[in-house]
Amino acid sequence: MMTPMTNISLFNLKGKTHVNSTPAELIEHAVGREEAILTANGAVRATTGHFTGRSPKDKFTVNDSSVSDQIDWGAVNQPMAPEKFERIYKRLQQYLLEKELYIFNGFAGADPDHRLPIQVITEYAWHNLFAHQLFIRPSEQELQEHQTAFTVINVPNFKVNPQEDDTNSETLIAVSFTKKLVIIAGTHYAGEMKKSIFSVMNYLLPEQGVLPMHCSANVGKNDDVALFFGLSGTGKTTLSADSERALIGDDEHGWSKKGVFNFEGGCYAKCIGLSEENEPQIWQAIRFGTVLENVILDDTRTPDFHDGTRTENTRAAYPIEYIPNSVIPGIAGTPNVILFLTADAFGVLPPISKLNADQAMYHFLSGYTSKLAGTERGVTEPEATFSTCFGAPFLPRPAHVYAEMLGEKIREHQVQVYLVNTGWTGGPYGTGKRMNLRYTRRMVSAAIEGSLVKESYIADPIFNLQIPTQCEGVPSVLLNPRNTWKDPEAYDMKAKELAGLFHQHFAKFTQASDTIKNAGPKV
Structure with a gap:
């Protein structure tokens, strides 16, 4: 259990507050205040204006003595001086005094031994409905005993001053581990709330021996657990929502000594x-x-x-x-299979390939995929990118901390690992086409069921991957990507280009062993 801390954000509030309102109440408020509209299927639809994705350049971590030597400072974890944060926070307190606010008290983490009691304070009803549906909702008894350990304040209409506050814009996502506080200002995009708490969990849990993971997870009838790592848009939610398996969660999990648990309730x-x-x-x-x-x-x-x-x-x-047949609470055993999902915009990676332990570490550290349109500001078409541990934007600590924990667990439990390309085939983005979802589902099912590991494999000469020669229900020609291109020589050139990008990116991992470095593509 995380150490509880008295909530500091509600002191001196004079406006009306709505605490742990029901979804019906929040919907009523959101529609009545013209924040959102009711749709024909009963859902509420909100728009987020200029910001339709995360704002990574506006994300900061307060650099104080309690965390300064633990954070991997850089473009992802930008430092903010404590006095700057304090000045912003004092202005925010004044801003909130007379506001009508919505407050959700709940948890991040389904495992009671590792969950984080959180409070989410919003100025919009629909944002609080989002928090209510995405985080773990407490029982009546848990609500009575709830003591906030971390607070999120989401205020889209509060703006920071770039000149005065030393920020990059009027938008701010800032976390203070000392104050146990996240401030989200100047953006209506609701995803900032869930990803901020994910980042907090990614900092706290390794100290408890728990590996935090940007992955979805499901479990079969024989208690066989599968993990799906991948960035936004690569298929975590789609592929883990399987009618033949129970969903543990679609995005964020921890792996403890007991097994896997969901961070979220939605x-x-x-x-x-x-x-x-x-x-x-x-x-x-x-x-x-x-x-x-x-x-x-x-x-x-x-x-x-x-x-x-x-x-x-x-x-x-x-x-x-x-989701029918979901696991509640979201707790299951040790994984049997891990799938790394990548949306390859180059169109040269196999739709599925088997990895040994060293290859698994190489591709986990690489985290190759494509940023898909809209997931971040300014991304309008797929861009090849490397996101370490398939979640670099949310990792406060150095990458090797998470990679070493995963490597130990893969070896200890002899987990089968596969690389799955949910991106393009037959050519790059603009020429080729997206992988057929039906075929991807079939290959994933074969990997999870164990039938794929028994197939014969051939070695990819460029990417050093093991490609199955057949998979029931999938045309064999699709398994080797070179065969899907009209011009094989054009494939070779594009494949070598991507292999070079892998090497260029991996050069920064100086702590990786030679066996891991040699497990990557051959140039």
Whole structure:
């Protein structure tokens, strides 16, 4: 259990507060205050204005003596002077005095031994509904005993001053581990709340021997657990929502000595292109109580999930119990299979390949994928990127801390690891096409069931990967990406280009062993 701390954010508030309101109450307020509108399927739809994704350049961590030698300072973890944060916080307290506020008290972390009691304070009702659905909702008894250990204050209409506050814009996402406080200002994008608490958990849990992970997880009838690592848009939510398996969670988990547990009580699914045929569980979860973000509606207020004119990063936030056969509370045993999901915009990686332990460490540290449109400000089409541990934007500590913990667990439990390309095939973005979801599901199922490990494999000469020669239900020609290109020589050139980017990125991991370094692509 995290050490509780008296909440410091509610002192001297004079305005009206709504504490742990029900979804119906929050929806009533959100619609009545014209923050959101009710859709034809019962969900509420809110728009987030200019910000339709995270603002990583506006994220800061307060650099004080308690954390200064623990944080991996740089572009991801930008330092903020304690006096700067204190000045902003004092202005924020004055701003909040007369405001009508919405307050959620709950938890991050389903395992009682490692959960974090949190409080989320918002000036918008729909933001509090988002927090209610995404974090873990307390029982009546837990609510009575709740003592806040970390507070999130989300105030979109409060702006910081870049000149005075030494920030990059009027937007701010700042965490103080000393004050146990997160301030989110100048952005309406709700995802900043969940990712801020994820970053907090990523700092706190390694001290307890728990590996925090940016992954989804599900479990089969034989208690076999599978993890799906990947950045936003690579398929974590889609592939883990499987009618044949129970969903533990879709985005954030911890791996303790006892097994895996979900950090959250809900799902935050990308829904651009969502269809009932391909993603029936997510489709059916979008109903009363669900928050839709930036989804276009037609004249009857029916969501048009194929319309990305506002943003490709349209989202649906709903409680995990809206997914049939979900695991509540989100706790399960030790993983049997790990799948690293990458949306390869180069179109040269195999749709699935088997990794040994050293290769697993190489690709975990590399975290290759493509940033998909809308997930961050300024991203309008897929961009090749490397996000260490498949979650670099949310890792306060140095990457090797998380990588070493994962490596130990893979070896200790003899976990099977696969690299899955959910991106392009037959050519790069603009020429090729996205992997067929039906085939990806079949390959993932074969990996989890154990049938894929028994197949014969060939070695990829460039990426040093083991490619299966067949997988039931999948055309064999698709398994080797070179065979899907009209011009094999063009494939070779593009593959070597990506291999070079892997080497260039991995050069910074000077602490990695030679066996791990040699497990990557061959140049």
